[in-house]
Amino acid sequence: MLSTMQDVPLTVTRILRHGSTVHGTSQVITWTGEGAPQRRSYREIGERAAQLAHALRDDLGVADDEPVATFMWNNAEHVEAYYAAPCMGAVLHTLNLRLPADQLTWIVNHAADRVIIVNGSLLGLLAPLLPQMTSVEHVVVSGPGDRSLLEGARAQVHEYEDLLAGKPTVYDWPELDERAAAAMCYTSGTTGDPKGVVYSHRSIYLHSMQVNMAQSMGLTDADTSLVVVPQFHVNAWGLPHATLMTGVNMLMPDRFLQPAPLAEMIETERPTHAAAVPTIWQGLLAELTAKPRDVSSLGQVTIGGSACPPSLMEAFDRLGMRVCHAWGMTETSPLGTVARPPAHAIGTEEEFGYRLTQGRFPASVEARLVGPGGDHLPWDGESAGELEVRGPWIAGAYYGGAGGEVLRPEDKFSEDGWLKTGDVGVISPDGFLTLTDRAKDVIKSGGEWISSVELENALMSHPDVAEAAVVAVPDEKWGERPLATVVLKENATADYQALRAFLAASVAKWQLPERWAVIPAVPKTSVGKFDKKVLRRQYAAGELDVTQL
Amino acid sequence: MLSTMQDVPLTVTRILRHGSTVHGTSQVITWTGEGAPQRRSYREIGERAAQLAHALRDDLGVADDEPVATFMWNNAEHVEAYYAAPCMGAVLHTLNLRLPADQLTWIVNHAADRVIIVNGSLLGLLAPLLPQMTSVEHVVVSGPGDRSLLEGARAQVHEYEDLLAGKPTVYDWPELDERAAAAMCYTSGTTGDPKGVVYSHRSIYLHSMQVNMAQSMGLTDADTSLVVVPQFHVNAWGLPHATLMTGVNMLMPDRFLQPAPLAEMIETERPTHAAAVPTIWQGLLAELTAKPRDVSSLGQVTIGGSACPPSLMEAFDRLGMRVCHAWGMTETSPLGTVARPPAHAIGTEEEFGYRLTQGRFPASVEARLVGPGGDHLPWDGESAGELEVRGPWIAGAYYGGAGGEVLRPEDKFSEDGWLKTGDVGVISPDGFLTLTDRAKDVIKSGGEWISSVELENALMSHPDVAEAAVVAVPDEKWGERPLATVVLKENATADYQALRAFLAASVAKWQLPERWAVIPAVPKTSVGKFDKKVLRRQYAAGELDVTQL
Secondary structure, three states: OEOOEOOOOOOHHHHHHHHHHOOOOOEEEEOOOOOOOEEEEHHHHHHHHHHHHHHHHHHOOOOOOOEEEEEOOEOHHHHHHHHHHHHHOOEEEEOOOOOOHHHHHHHHHHHOOOEEEEEHHHHHHHHHHHHHOOOOOEEEEEOOOOHHHHOOOOOEEEEHHHHHOOOOOOOOOOOOOOOEEEEEEEOOOOOOOOOEEEEEHHHHHHHHHHHOEOOOOOOOOOOEEEEOOOOOOHHHHOHHHHHHHHOOEEEEOEOOOOHHHHHHHHHHHOOOEEEEOHHHHHHHHHHHHHOOOOOOOOOEEEEOOOOOOHHHHHHHHHOOOEEEEEEOOHHHOOOOEEOOOOHHHOOOOHHHHHHHOOEEOOOOOEEEEEOOOOOEEOOOOOOOEEEEEEOOOOEOOEOOOOOOOOEOOOOOEOOOOOEEEEEEEEEOOOOEEEEEEEHHHOEEEOOEEEOHHHHHHHHHOOOOEEEEEEEEEEEOOOEEEEEEEEEEOOOOOOOHHHHHHHHHOOOOHHHOOOEEEEOOOOOEOOOOOEOHHHHHHHHHOOOOOOEEO | OEOOEOOOOOOHHHHHHHHHHOOOOOEEEEOOOOOOOEEEEHHHHHHHHHHHHHHHHHHOOOOOOOEEEEEOOEOHHHHHHHHHHHHHOOEEEEOOOOOOHHHHHHHHHHHOOOEEEEEHHHHHHHHHHHHHOOOOOEEEEEOOOOHHHHOOOOOEEEEHHHHHOOOOOOOOOOOOOOOEEEEEEEOOOOOOOOOEEEEEHHHHHHHHHHHOEOOOOOOOOOOEEEEOOOOOOHHHHOHHHHHHHHOOEEEEOEOOOOHHHHHHHHHHHOOOEEEEOHHHHHHHHHHHHHOOOOOOOOOEEEEOOOOOOHHHHHHHHHOOOEEEEEEOOHHHOOOOEEOOOOHHHOOOOHHHHHHHOOEEOOOOOEEEEEOOOOOEEOOOOOOOEEEEEEOOOOEOOEOOOOOOOOEOOOOOEOOOOOEEEEEEEEEOOOOEEEEEEEHHHOEEEOOEEEOHHHHHHHHHOOOOEEEEEEEEEEEOOOEEEEEEEEEEOOOOOOOHHHHHHHHHOOOOHHHOOOEEEEOOOOOEOOOOOEOHHHHHHHHHOOOOOEEEO
């Protein structure tokens, strides 16, 4: 039997058409740092996206399927690029301006970006890299900034506003296949080269619907969302798309990401929702403590990127800013889970615990836990395994470069096509995810997994221990066993037997480390995370003073 | 460039898997009319849907793609059928038990239904029709009712619970194409034969996401929805699917649709949401006036099917039951528009006006107004045209019967595939629809349209007029002109000139009727709507006493 439904593609174009007409009076409000913010209606965004598309096609010769790179803050012009490129049939490529220079140039060359739209205030970062970005032919500059930094550049330089001026405010957007590429974003690549994720029109459309479901962020045109999470990072968690779908206003901080201007924009523009990583909120909290502001408008704060410390959540609760945890990654568009407590827990002691989990899976994100032996584990809140996910906005491969085949490395994708997240955790029977470790930091001991994070947390609660890092080291009998490295507090002495006995109170006996070492400090990455690679290397090289109990 | 997203189908199976696991403790609560309601968890619904699928396949030989008909009230067993049939690869076919006998038998034979699941309480309706339903081989009876009514039936008779008993509670659901048929529903066919609409897995999935968007009904697992709108009518507005997607509990009235039991179930089960047509709510309002109940749980009431009278909306507002208008039809799955006022109108004088419109289009429903000359009209809140819609859950054809081609009658579908709704109205610049007429009731006069409903409403506000119906009659010069037929109040006399002058105060001069007739009563259809066919026929036959001014 044939369905009699219309076959209508789910496209970013549909979101733009809808947002710029039905919600034509909703706004992108961009902070300017001085005087009134810039206000641009969705009707104007639609008109300017059309002008930009004409400019990209007619003046810069952007072809179908070609990437259009952006090196920009969160602002109205970046939103225009978000729609112009995909709707004309090209592909938006957001460049992460926080990446090291070598990764940025690698990414631009790998994507063969010919056009980069850049904020003037970021020319100091981009201009020095341009000589190595060999594919770039056109640099389009938007907003204030010193253009002289581009003097002598091989690429042609254009003013964003000059390109748009006089162009038609309508564009005959093509009807696209919903599975066509719409946008791309590279993962930061802590190991190996960065990897490109290419979102489709379909994945963006479905993700936008999910963001607006009451179960997720549940936004409507009565909301204004303060989008702190960068547009260069996983599509700002999908907000620039979800907003036009339902008329939510966007408040964009541009380059003003410091606590003081954020506090000021919350007080004056009264957003009802905000989204950012915990560090931003830690800074804001300190600012609000030093200089109280009226932040009462902000009823819902989405926190993701890394786990929100309970103390931060409690502090925000006291300020009336209700924190909602969410989990995802570049490969998951990113919405993977949202920690809205189940109805039965609301108002009970269980509620806070649910809010501290990574969250609950929505219907479109299937999840499974894979144990050390490759077996699928039950959702019992206890069995820990690597999280694998599947769904219409989850990556099933990486971009292989212009003309290349897509890549499906087997450490990233299962044989049956699920994404291996590299995260280890447990899932409760009601579908709440709690992450405990990165898979690479888990100790695989005799077919069982030992959580390094659990051991570290237990060790760090000992009065003599300042910091502790636990890593897997090879073991003839068990495959791997934990090595505990500890940084002692001043005047404390190393009593490994005592520390081991202390640990025994909180973890199973077979998980207790036999190998111990005192170290002066835990090596850290550039973003302050424990760099366990270094410890493993030091151990292998015999550079640590290890005691075996 | 290829998207790197996974290609995962949007299927009803995904909704069932999710609902019966992540939301396994949410419930279908079915009213039994005596003692405690029946409570069945979504986990049990999943298990019993698997058992039913085994029974349909193994015992009744249901093949892929074959329709499985239901003749049932809203209850847990009907929800089980809603999932078993589509998830096993068959097609749920809900039969509208309010249809006349001849239409019902026509529909069953047209769909070639071999299996009908029926509630025992409906055997009195179904049994007499079975001899004419020549395709039916199996009747499966669920719930209380007199089985002896089926004695002598040609079809095999089965007990629903007997079929399920002992069957495995898991089923190896196939991975289906999202465009495969999942469910079908025939329109009631006021003109011509009933027409079958076949929903796909994709259309149901997307529609469920929309229902749960904050902009639409915005339901979560903290909600219990009182589903009064029948499951045999456009999938109960999508609620049995939307609920399992987010864990919303369903409160099902079964056959207890009278005001008193409805009031009782609201008071005792405390639903937070309810959905039904206005007549149900009129009855409930009278009941609550006669016998006040605590209905304070019911924060949101979705009203559709026909326009909600302002007085009813105001009365419900006073009881704390916030009415939200929605518009749709069998061909639109049905969610077409939802009347949530725009943010700027909330708390202002404009708000109520917005709530009285049919509602605002969501991103997935494209709309256009087509004028009398076939031209597309602006969304200016004034230009009236026939509404045409397009979208992934909108029908683009009708079912052609087993083995037949799909049907695309040109009075129902435009050349470019849009659905002609047959409704005439205006759309505001911000995308709110106000319907004024059925297209067939509009008077096409000299290339312009005259609204019969507008003339009728104006006439009925005259103190001498009890009822008025305006129909199009042929006119040599103008093509069509309005004929005004009026029912006078007792002791009033017909003064057509005075009535015409009265009308002139509210409509344009060229719209004023020249032809007038007094009639004893306006002919009505079985559901109480004006039956204008009869008037047009009487006029054509010269049976009306027409005065020409």
